[in-house]
Amino acid sequence: MSTSEHKQPPYMTVWAVLFVLTIGEVFFAFSSVPKRWIVIGLVLMAIWKAVLVAMYYMHLRFEPKRMWILAMSPLPLAVILVVVVIQEWR
Amino acid sequence: MMTTQAATIDRVREEGSGVYTLKLGMWIFLLSEVMFFTGLIGSYIILRFAHPTDFADPGQVLNVQLTAFNTFVLICSSVTMVKAFAAIEQGDQVGLKRWLLATIILGAFFVGVQVVEYIALTSEGFVPMAEAYAALGREHGTTVIGGPLYGATFYMMTGFHGTHVTIGVLCLMFTYWRARQGKYTATSHGGVEIMGLYWHFVDLVWILLFTIVYLI
Amino acid sequence: MTGGTGVPDGHDHEEPSFIRKYIFSTDHKMIARQFLFQSLFFLVIGGLLAAMMRWQLGFPGQPMPGGGIFPDAMVAPTPEGAIMLPEFYNSLVTMHGTIMIFFAIMPLLVGLFGNLLIPLQIGAEDMAFPRLNMVSFWLAVPAGILMLAGFAVEGGAAGAGWTSYAPLSTSGEWTGVYLGQQLWLASLTILGFSSLAGAVNYITTIINMRAPGMTWFRIPLPTWSLFITAILILLAIPILAGALIMLLFDQTIGTGFFRPDVGGEPILWQHLFWFFGHPEVYILILPGMGIVSEVISNRSRKPIFGYHAMVLAMISIAFLGWIVWGHHMFQSGMNPLLGTSFMISTMAIAVPSAIKTFNWLGTLWRGNIHYDTPLLHAVAFVSMFIIGGLSGIFMANTPVDMYLHDTYFIVAHIHYVLFGGSLFAIFAGITFWFPKMFGRMMNETLGKVHFALTFVFYNMVFFPMHNLGLGGMMRRLYDPTEYEFLQTLQPMNKFVSISAFLLVGTQVLFAFNFFWSLFRGRKATANPWNSNTLEWTVPSPPPHGNFAEMPVVYRGPYEYSSPETDDDYYPQNVPPREHPPVAPAPAPFTPSPEPGGAE
Numbered sequence: 001m002s003t004s005e006h007k008q009p010p011y012m013t014v015w016a017v018l019f020v021l022t023i024g025e026v027f028f029a030f031s032s033v034p035k036r037w038i039v040i041g042l043v044l045m046a047i048w049k050a051v052l053v054a055m056y057y058m059h060l061r062f063e064p065k066r067m068w069i070l071a072m073s074p075l076p077l078a079v080i081l082v083v084v085v086i087q088e089w090r
Numbered sequence: 091m092m093t094t095q096a097a098t099i100d101r102v103r104e105e106g107s108g109v110y111t112l113k114l115g116m117w118i119f120l121l122s123e124v125m126f127f128t129g130l131i132g133s134y135i136i137l138r139f140a141h142p143t144d145f146a147d148p149g150q151v152l153n154v155q156l157t158a159f160n161t162f163v164l165i166c167s168s169v170t171m172v173k174a175f176a177a178i179e180q181g182d183q184v185g186l187k188r189w190l191l192a193t194i195i196l197g198a199f200f201v202g203v204q205v206v207e208y209i210a211l212t213s214e215g216f217v218p219m220a221e222a223y224a225a226l227g228r229e230h231g232t233t234v235i236g237g238p239l240y241g242a243t244f245y246m247m248t249g250f251h252g253t254h255v256t257i258g259v260l261c262l263m264f265t266y267w268r269a270r271q272g273k274y275t276a277t278s279h280g281g282v283e284i285m286g287l288y289w290h291f292v293d294l295v296w297i298l299l300f301t302i303v304y305l306i
Numbered sequence: 307m308t309g310g311t312g313v314p315d316g317h318d319h320e321e322p323s324f325i326r327k328y329i330f331s332t333d334h335k336m337i338a339r340q341f342l343f344q345s346l347f348f349l350v351i352g353g354l355l356a357a358m359m360r361w362q363l364g365f366p367g368q369p370m371p372g373g374g375i376f377p378d379a380m381v382a383p384t385p386e387g388a389i390m391l392p393e394f395y396n397s398l399v400t401m402h403g404t405i406m407i408f409f410a411i412m413p414l415l416v417g418l419f420g421n422l423l424i425p426l427q428i429g430a431e432d433m434a435f436p437r438l439n440m441v442s443f444w445l446a447v448p449a450g451i452l453m454l455a456g457f458a459v460e461g462g463a464a465g466a467g468w469t470s471y472a473p474l475s476t477s478g479e480w481t482g483v484y485l486g487q488q489l490w491l492a493s494l495t496i497l498g499f500s501s502l503a504g505a506v507n508y509i510t511t512i513i514n515m516r517a518p519g520m521t522w523f524r525i526p527l528p529t530w531s532l533f534i535t536a537i538l539i540l541l542a543i544p545i546l547a548g549a550l551i552m553l554l555f556d557q558t559i560g561t562g563f564f565r566p567d568v569g570g571e572p573i574l575w576q577h578l579f580w581f582f583g584h585p586e587v588y589i590l591i592l593p594g595m596g597i598v599s600e601v602i603s604n605r606s607r608k609p610i611f612g613y614h615a616m617v618l619a620m621i622s623i624a625f626l627g628w629i630v631w632g633h634h635m636f637q638s639g640m641n642p643l644l645g646t647s648f649m650i651s652t653m654a655i656a657v658p659s660a661i662k663t664f665n666w667l668g669t670l671w672r673g674n675i676h677y678d679t680p681l682l683h684a685v686a687f688v689s690m691f692i693i694g695g696l697s698g699i700f701m702a703n704t705p706v707d708m709y710l711h712d713t714y715f716i717v718a719h720i721h722y723v724l725f726g727g728s729l730f731a732i733f734a735g736i737t738f739w740f741p742k743m744f745g746r747m748m749n750e751t752l753g754k755v756h757f758a759l760t761f762v763f764y765n766m767v768f769f770p771m772h773n774l775g776l777g778g779m780m781r782r783l784y785d786p787t788e789y790e791f792l793q794t795l796q797p798m799n800k801f802v803s804i805s806a807f808l809l810v811g812t813q814v815l816f817a818f819n820f821f822w823s824l825f826r827g828r829k830a831t832a833n834p835w836n837s838n839t840l841e842w843t844v845p846s847p848p849p850h851g852n853f854a855e856m857p858v859v860y861r862g863p864y865e866y867s868s869p870e871t872d873d874d875y876y877p878q879n880v881p882p883r884e885h886p887p888v889a890p891a892p893a894p895f896t897p898s899p900e901p902g903g904a905e
Contacts, residue, residue, distance in 0.1 A: 008176055011169060011172050011173065011176065012169070015165065015166070015168075015169045018165050018297075019162065019165065022158060022161055022162060022165065022300075023158075025300075025301060025305055026154060026158050026305065029148050029154075029305035029306070030148070030149065038306070039306050042301050042305050042306055043301065043306075045301070046297055046298050046300075046301035046302070049297045050294045050297050050298060053168065053290050053293055053294045053297065054290075054294060056172075057168050057169075057171075057172050057286070057290040057293070058286075058287055058290045058291070058294075063108070063109060064107070064108035064109070066107060066108060067107060067108065067109060067117065070107070070117060070118070070121070071117060071120075071121070073121060073537075073541075074121050074124040074125050074128070074541055075124070077125065077128070077541060077628055078124065078125070078128040078132065080628060080629060081128060081129075081132050081545070081577075081581050082128075082132045082135055082136065084577075084629075084632070084644065085132070085136050085574070085577045086135070086136055086139050087641050087643065087644050088140070088573060088577075088640060088641050088644070089136075089139055089140040090641070101517075101518050101855075101856045101858060102518055103514070103515060103516060103517065103518060103856075104516040104517070104518060104519070104520055104521060106513040106514035106515070106516065107513050107514055110514075111434045111435075111510055111514045111515070114434075114510050114513060114514055115434060115435060115438075115506055115507075115510040118505075118506050118509050118510055118540065119502075119506050121540060121541065122502050122505070122506070122540045122541065122543070122544045123544070125540075125541045125542070125544040125545055126544035126545075126547060126548055128544075128545065129544060129545040129547070129548030129549060129578060130548050133548070133549075133552065133563065133574060133578065136571075136574060136577075137563070137570075137571060137574065140571055141569060141571075144569060218555065218559060218561045219559055219560040219561060220560055220561060220562030220565065220568035220569075220570075221560055221568070222560075237568075237569050238561070238562040238568045238569055238570075239562060239563070239569055239570065241561075242555070242561035242562055242563055243563075246551075246552065246555070246561075246563075250551075
């Protein structure tokens with residue numbers, strides 16, 4: 001396991017950040033900011049959390065670069081599907 | 091045609107992904123899972139965009155406090171899972187078993203809370219069936235909120251996520267059983283690592299679902 | 307090592323029990339053969355369904371020969387015989403398409419050739435996850451049983467077409483099919499899991515288990531094509547699975563995803579289906595392209611023209627395949643902006659397709675062509691793919707498609723690429739790798755007769771369909787004579803039908819050749835085609851574990867008629883003669899204890 005050569009990743013720090021972000025999301029969702037900004041902010045926070053989990057808990061940060069490419073490969077397709085189909089109702 | 095004279099030479103396979111095969115297989119499986127949830131969440135986003143009035147604002151129908159707590163439980167289970175992995179990396183058998191058990195309990199608890207939530211929601215008329223849909227507002231209690239697509243997409247997404255958690259808990263139990271037999275060591279613990287990959291992926295999906303379904 | 311059905315040398319595996327060896331086998335070659343037999347069974351079923359449809363179209367309202375064996379729910383008994391009912395015709399259309407695509411062509415290309423070729427061509431002893439591989443096959447079996455069970459339940463088999471468009475498919479109210487449609491959905495969902503298990507296995511195996519020296523650009527083209535196909539399967543099938551499950555819920559518990567009566571969106575089904583469906587089209591043709599590249603290069607004893615271009619063309623076809631799905635939906639009333647973008651991206655696919663076509667021609671050009679059965683089928687693939695590809699460009703044009711949509715022109719196009727393309731490639735592949743699978747050669751004469759008749763009858767069936775379509779004949783039509791403007795086309799329909807019966811009948815020759823050669827064929831040597839790739843360096847059929855020792859690869863797979871060797875082929879694992887290297891490859895120019903090693 002290549003990860004054993006590294007210093008142990010900051011698992012607890014990541015957990016703390018995830019916790020704070022979750023609380024932050026809930027409060028932000030019910031704040032009086034315009035809906036558009038709430039949506040953007042929430043999506044950004046969710047992506048931040050997801051990236052943290054993938055990077056540290058799934059150890060993507062410590063994998064070879066080609067694994068990054070592999071892991072990212074379906075994301076463009078996901079975006080294409082949603083963005084294109086949503087045009088039907090614009 | 092066999093080059094028998096070279097038999098003694100140590101032959102090494104082409105360097106492929108740079109990770110061992112079991113882990114690569116799990117990652118590739120997870121890619122298909124990404125597309126599966128893309129189908130479900132993408133349908134929800136598209137339907138919500140097409141029929142905004144069929145959906146409710148956060149907190150009107152769904153219980154955000156309870157689910158925020160449940161999200162916290164699932165994030166904690168990710169930490170315990172990664173702790174189990176860190177333990178076996180050091181060869182710590184006791185730690186592995188303890189943290190695996192904690193993950194199982196937290197995962198089962200998450201599913202349990204979801205079942206309680208489902209029961210409460212269905213009793214308030216929030217059901218997936220189009221003809222029977224009659225969701226009551228959380229605050230006013232009597233107004234029908236949203237439309238049939240809301241119930242259908244909600245149960246579709248959370249239900250399939252819950253199924254994944256349930257399968258994960260079962261696999262964790264299998265991993266725990268193997269750990270009790272001492273099958274994992276400091277040098278050989280691929281099973282724990284790919285279990286962790288699956289578990290964290292399910293957690294990651296929930297992070298997105300919680301935001302998209304409950305908060306937006 | 308010389309030919310013959312060799313014994314596994316250096317591999318002392320204990321003989322597995324009958325069940326472990328033939329039923330629940332984890333050996334990739336056995337799983338390949340299991341897929342072969344299952345798919346051939348479904349190919350027969352699908353062909354018979356097509357023949358029944360052709361009877362109705364050629365001779366509408368006339369008693370079907372042998373129709374008396376069907377229950378009253380499918381046929382209307384009259385004194386002269388049994389006449390097919392429209393509901394049964396709907397089931398035939400649906401089941402012919404579904405069975406041929408999901409249970410015949412796809413498992414033949416991916417299940418059979420994927421399992422057979424990938425480990426052998428990259429020099430691996432088996433798949434990365436042999437037990438997962440076994441699960442993959444044993445999920446396909448119940449899926450097939452569920453699919454066929456549709457014919458036995460009340461209401462008959464699914465009748466909403468292989469695309470199962472909503473809202474037609476969301477309720478039995480419209481088609482009269484309740485349980486059959488649900489069985490269809492369940493069967494395809496299970497089959498999806500089977501394909502996913504296979505795809506995970508193929509991708510992992512190809513990435514991580516290549517023999518030393520087998521760099522990415524030394525991988526034989528069939529394996530390359532199967533790698534790309536597996537990626538398409540991996541990413542496309544989950545979308546279908548999600549959509550199928552949503553449709554199943556619409557049917558069973560009454561959700562409203564695709565039901566307009568309760569506010570759902572039928573067009574979402576079309577988008578999800580074709581977002582899967584168009585990659586699926588390439589899943590069905592890319593392995594065929596790989597097989598044909600191998601056969602053409604080998605049988606014309608020339609290196610494949612533009613190996614890198616071939617690989618890159620396949621990659622770009624696979625990528626473009628994700629952004630063209632809307633061309634199936636020009637008539638759905640979609641956003642015109644989307645329609646135009648889909649039209650342009652669709653036409654862009656013609657570029658890599660043309661690159662491949664010209665490369666095949668370039669490979670054949672001035673080659674030392676051996677006209678045996680695999681080559682004939684492969685060349686038929688190329689020529690039929692050209693016709694199918696060109697008719698595809700007609701339909702890619704939105705304004706032209708407005709006229710052609712849902713006519714027999716579409717039916718002609720899909721059969722030119724699926725039968726003329728994929729199935730000819732499958733015939734080429736089966737005849738080419740039959741010795742490797744079973745250790746015996748197929749009969750050449752029978753093979754050539756089968757090829758010639760199939761080729762002629764095939765064109766007699768499907769070419770007139772272009773004209774039928776341009777004449778306005780709709781697809782999925784029960785009785786063309788009901789429309790006055792189609793009555794003049796009826797002689798052509800009769801011609802097509804009779805040709806179709808002959809085409810189906812001709813396949814008996816193949817079946818006979820297949821089973822006769824299985825038991826009575828000439829014993830095959832290890833390398834009957836003088837091929838370069840690694841699967842021909844092991845005995846036919848290869849022993850459990852494939853390679854006595856891990857092979858070392860020194861060169862690309864298509865070094866035919868190389869000036870560096872006296873033979874006209876130069877196997878990938880033969881060390882270079884003048885400068886024998888010390889393994890591992892690629893480290894040439896170092897002396898070796900003895901020269902050669904090529905025998």
